[in-house]
Amino acid sequence: MKTILSIAAFLAIAGCSTMATDGPVKTIDGVLVGAGGMTLYTFDRDTAGSGKSVCNGPCATNWPPLLATTAPGGDYGIVTRDDGKTQLAYKGKPLYYWAKDTKPGDKTGEGVNQVWRTARP
Template sequence: MSRFPSLLAASALALTLAGCATSSMPGGVAAKDGVLVGPNGMTLYTFDRDPVGGGKSVCNGPCARNWPPLLAGTATPTGDFSTVQRDEGGAQLAYKGKPLYYWVKDTQPGERTGDGVNQVWRTAKP
């Protein structure tokens, strides 16, 4: 019986911490199975050629057709999230200074087929 209060306290703490982890992610971004996913459940990626904290994306035009940006919309970035400006206008969400993208060849939530493409694309990890 003396374990019950400890178990209850540990459970409450775990639920509190879990709520904190997800509430700091803007625009429906979530952590799932060790990677960041967009509001549609699709895996998000970063591009090695985007300079950390550079304030903009270098993936534009044909690149952005294959790697669509996660647009910020009305999301308010908090914590490790920020926005960068797109060449064609609009704001893109970034994580730890790196803009976030989808990969057009991922067709189902949970797919990660873009990881390692051309040795410059990486799954975004929380």
């Protein structure tokens, strides 16, 4: 029993660190959500298909990127950030969390500065 619990704990931790390979994004109530059901956002200033995020430095502190090393396929891909890390994108648009969302289902980032949008399938 102890071994089974240890394996389950390992898989839960591994799932968090390799979310992109396990399907990091789900749709709940018409919105894309990431880890723990937290709402994901897109940034109007990011150009779909550019392969790059323009939200860096202080912007990325407020809008943490959904980091990933691989994409699950389909409409998902990977973009490279200025710091060399890679980020998951949906239909070419990088995906972000909003630091002020505190619980699953929060969507307080919608419309911030008229350039942030909840990510929708």
